[in-house]
Amino acid sequence: MRIQVQFDLGQPVYVQIMDQIKAAAASGSLLSGEALPGIRPLAEQLRVNRNTVAKAYLELEREGVIETKQGRGCFLRDGQTRYRKAARTEMLLPQVDGVVVQAHHLQIGGDDLIALVRERVEYFQNARQNTKG
Amino acid sequence: MRIQVQFDLGQPVYVQIMDQIKAAAASGSLLSGEALPGIRPLAEQLRVNRNTVAKAYLELEREGVIETKQGRGCFLRDGQTRYRKAARTEMLLPQVDGVVVQAHHLQIGGDDLIALVRERVEYFQNARQNTKG
Amino acid sequence: MRIQVQFDLGQPVYVQIMDQIKAAAASGSLLSGEALPGIRPLAEQLRVNRNTVAKAYLELEREGVIETKQGRGCFLRDGQTRYRKAARTEMLLPQVDGVVVQAHHLQIGGDDLIALVRERVEYFQNARQNTKG
Amino acid sequence: MRIQVQFDLGQPVYVQIMDQIKAAAASGSLLSGEALPGIRPLAEQLRVNRNTVAKAYLELEREGVIETKQGRGCFLRDGQTRYRKAARTEMLLPQVDGVVVQAHHLQIGGDDLIALVRERVEYFQNARQNTKG
DNA sequence: GTGGTCTAGACCACA
DNA sequence: GTGGTCTAGACCACG
Numbered sequence: 001m002r003i004q005v006q007f008d009l010g011q012p013v014y015v016q017i018m019d020q021i022k023a024a025a026a027s028g029s030l031l032s033g034e035a036l037p038g039i040r041p042l043a044e045q046l047r048v049n050r051n052t053v054a055k056a057y058l059e060l061e062r063e064g065v066i067e068t069k070q071g072r073g074c075f076l077r078d079g080q081t082r083y084r085k086a087a088r089t090e091m092l093l094p095q096v097d098g099v100v101v102q103a104h105h106l107q108i109g110g111d112d113l114i115a116l117v118r119e120r121v122e123y124f125q126n127a128r129q130n131t132k133g
Numbered sequence: 134m135r136i137q138v139q140f141d142l143g144q145p146v147y148v149q150i151m152d153q154i155k156a157a158a159a160s161g162s163l164l165s166g167e168a169l170p171g172i173r174p175l176a177e178q179l180r181v182n183r184n185t186v187a188k189a190y191l192e193l194e195r196e197g198v199i200e201t202k203q204g205r206g207c208f209l210r211d212g213q214t215r216y217r218k219a220a221r222t223e224m225l226l227p228q229v230d231g232v233v234v235q236a237h238h239l240q241i242g243g244d245d246l247i248a249l250v251r252e253r254v255e256y257f258q259n260a261r262q263n264t265k266g
Numbered sequence: 267m268r269i270q271v272q273f274d275l276g277q278p279v280y281v282q283i284m285d286q287i288k289a290a291a292a293s294g295s296l297l298s299g300e301a302l303p304g305i306r307p308l309a310e311q312l313r314v315n316r317n318t319v320a321k322a323y324l325e326l327e328r329e330g331v332i333e334t335k336q337g338r339g340c341f342l343r344d345g346q347t348r349y350r351k352a353a354r355t356e357m358l359l360p361q362v363d364g365v366v367v368q369a370h371h372l373q374i375g376g377d378d379l380i381a382l383v384r385e386r387v388e389y390f391q392n393a394r395q396n397t398k399g
Numbered sequence: 400m401r402i403q404v405q406f407d408l409g410q411p412v413y414v415q416i417m418d419q420i421k422a423a424a425a426s427g428s429l430l431s432g433e434a435l436p437g438i439r440p441l442a443e444q445l446r447v448n449r450n451t452v453a454k455a456y457l458e459l460e461r462e463g464v465i466e467t468k469q470g471r472g473c474f475l476r477d478g479q480t481r482y483r484k485a486a487r488t489e490m491l492l493p494q495v496d497g498v499v500v501q502a503h504h505l506q507i508g509g510d511d512l513i514a515l516v517r518e519r520v521e522y523f524q525n526a527r528q529n530t531k532g
Numbered sequence: 533g534t535g536g537t538c539t540a541g542a543c544c545a546c547a
Numbered sequence: 548g549t550g551g552t553c554t555a556g557a558c559c560a561c562g
Contacts, residue, residue, distance in 0.1 A: 004234065013545070015143045023238050049337075049546055088239040089249060095232050096246075098152065100253045102228055104159035105198065106221040107214050110254035113229075116222065117250050120233045121243035145552060172535065182554045187535075195328060204448070204534045204561035215353075276414050278537060285497065292503035305550065315539045331504065337546035337549045347506050354505040355515065361501055362512075365494050366519045367403060369552075371422050372487040376520035379495075382488060383516050386499045387509035411560060448562050 001037070005046050013048055017056035022065060023091070025076055036066060038076040056059050134163050134170070138179050146181055150189035155198060158209055160257050161264035169199060169207040267296050267303070271312050279314055283322035288331060291342055294394035302332060302340040400429050400436070404445050413446055416455035421464060422490070424475055435465060435473040 001024040005016045024030035036042075039057060043050040055076050060066045068074050103113040134157040138149045157163035169175075172190060176183040181224055190207050195198045197214075201207045236246040267290040271282045302308075305323060309316040323340050326332045326358040330347075334340045347354055369379040400423045404415045435441075438456060442449040456473050459465045467473045491528035502512040 002234075002238070020238060023235075029238070029240070052546065055545090085241075088241060089245075092232070092236055092239055092241060092246075092249065093253075095235055096249055096253050097156065097226050099232050100250070100257055101152070101156045101159040101227070103213065103225055104257065105155060105211055105214075106225055108218075108221060108225060110237060110251075110258060112222075113225075113254060114251055115235065116225065116229055117249055118243075120226075120229050121246060124230075124233055124237065125243060147552080171533085173533090182556095184555090185553060188552090190535085201535060202561095203536090206534060220348075276411050280537080285500070288504060289496065289500045292500040302549085317540090318538060321537090323550085324559090334550060335547095336551090339549060343418070345504065345506055348507075351507075355508060355511075357504055358498070358505055358507060358512075358515065359519075361498050362515055362519050363493070363523075364405065365498050366516065366523055367401075368422075368494055369491055370523065371401070371419060372491055373428070374487060374491060375483075376517075376524060378488075379491075379520060380513060380517055382491065382495055383499070384509075384513055386492075386495050387512060390499055390503065391509060413560080448560090451561065454560090 003037075003042065003046065005048060013046075014056040014059065015041075017053060018060055021056070021060060023088075025065065025129075030076055032076055032078045032088050034076050036076065038073060136170070136175065136179065138181065146179075147185050147192065150175075150179075150186060154189070154193060158198065159261075161261035163209050164264070165209055165211045168211050169209065171206060185255055207221040269303075269308065269312065271314065279312075280318050280322040281327065283308075283312075283319060284326055287322070287326060291331065293390050293396075294397035296342050297397070298342055298344045300342050302342065304339060402436075402441065402445065404447060412445075413451050413455040413458065416441075416445075416452060420455070420459060424464065429475055431475055431477045433475050435475065437472060440463055452507075 001021075003017060003020045003024075005013050012083070021036065022031065022111070026059075027081055031037070039050055043053045046053070057066065057068065061074070065077060066074050067077050085123045099117075100113065103110075109118075134154075136150060136153045136157075138146050140146065142149065154169065155165065169190070170178070172186045173183055173216070176186045179186070181229055185208070190199065190201065198210060200210050201208050216224070232250075233246065236243075241249075267287075269283060269286045269290075271279045273279065275282065287296065287302065296302070298362075302323070303311070305319045306316055309319045312319070323332065327334055327340070331343060332340050333343050349357070366376075366379065369376075370394065374382075400420075401414060402419045402423075404412050420429065420435065429435070430520065435456070436444070438449055438452045441447075442452045445452070456465065460467055461475070464476060465473050466476050498516075499512065500511075507515075
């Protein structure tokens with residue numbers, strides 16, 4: 001599971017963390033019973049205060065998404081709603097619309113935008129290939 | 134043009150207002166030279182403080198999206214970027230990458246993402262067409 | 267760095283703060299990477315509201331003069347403009363013309379004006395030299 | 400007498416008008432007993448509301464700088480302090496310093512700035528020559 | 533009526 | 548402690 005936060009997004013960092021853990025659970029990249037990243041390592045990786053990660057985990061536990069076992073870590077609980085593909089697409093919509101709107105303001109045409117997205121998709125695919133290899 | 138804000142979204146209210154005005158401009162429901170809603174009326178409609186709307190408008194003016202005329206109101210500016218295309222593309226890159234990464238997290242494949250972007254691009258293009266017609 | 271504001275100047279207080287921080291940066295009394303006074307302490311010192319100082323800092327960040335780091339403070343950025351020299355000169359033109367016109371209104375001849383500009387340029391250069399030494 | 404206002408200066412427009420009329424009086428380009436521009440023509444020329452010019456004139460009359468003769472116009476009163484050259488130079492200083500600081504932030508060197516000022520001085524001199532000719 | 537500035541004071545995210 | 552957001556309400560400049 002890969003988590004990343006943006007500090008200039010306006011959205012609170014702990015909410016970003018929560019959302020991404022939920023998305024990981026929904027997408028199957030985090031399985032039921034599997035351990036979440038430790039608070040301190042994750043905080044260091046994200047270059048974020050430990051309290052911020054702790055708050056995200058606390059909120060997730062309150063929502064019943066994860067459970068904390070004292071001294072052993074946090075684990076994904078069972079019974080997660082596995083979002084269907086339509087739901088996952090819907091979660092992505094606002095962000096896609098944001099890019100489309102921004103492209104329009106920057107006077108970047110639709111075709112150019114699509115080409116750019118395609119280019120970046122391929123860039124990340126290559127990056128993942130190289131990591132595996 | 135219809136604007137609505139959610140207070141529990143994490144995203145600052147003034148950013149939500151900015152995004153929706155940008156989207157309205159991109160979709161053609163707000164035309165170049167057209168007046169934006171007044172700060173005070175919009176604040177009342179959104180049940181938000183005047184300063185919050187004012188901050189959104191101030192940011193939009195700073196980004197060159199709108200222009201304010203003393204005592205007359207705020208108006209949508211013509212789209213005219215002073216940056217070269219390469220610079221504009223570069224400005225869009227982080228946001229595009231964010232979408233690509235998020236799509237990956239949601240296990241939405243590259244082709245599906247590109248199809249989604251194409252769909253939204255066409256949606257906004259159609260919206261603009263219908264406004265003109 | 268010493269900052270002071272006048273309330274009866276007509277010029278907004280937050281602009282006065284911005285100008286003085288810019289001047290401090292240009293004169294070398296505030297160095298690249300150095301921390302600016304905190305918003306709250308400066309507000310108290312100037313007997314001004316916190317929001318007024320915050321607005322000045324926000325504008326300075328948007329102009330790329332400073333950068334703010336969450337929970338740590340605001341810091342003077344390195345001078346690195348992304349514009350080409352022609353564009354930068356163009357950005358300075360209106361202000362130069364304003365001075366030229368104003369000098370004419372005050373019946374200060376062209377040569378006297380140029381001499382005055384040269385004097386002030388050297389004044390700031392000396393200030394920077396002395397800070398370094 | 401030539402008057403110009405800047406809307407983004409922060410300084411109230413009516414103060415700008417007052418200052419420039421005072422400067423014109425001080426510099427001799429407006430003589431004692433001479434008529435000031437009419438309120439409405441000046442307002443149109445400056446693209447400013449008539450009330451704004453009227454307020455400037457009202458303030459000037461309160462300060463004893465001008466006198467209003469009903470139905471005939473406004474006239475410069477006697478006994479104006481003719482500023483000495485040193486005083487006039489001092490009035491120009493803040494604006495000059497502003498340009499020097501701004502040039503530094505735009506990474507425009509002292510020599511380039513001086514060359515630019517010289518260029519604009521000559522530009523305006525030529526413009527005046529052509530007007531006379 | 534419009535937008536612009538400022539104050540006083542609250543709560544949040546982060547270190 | 549830091550900066551960021553928001554509210555409530557005041558006064559000013561402008562049309």
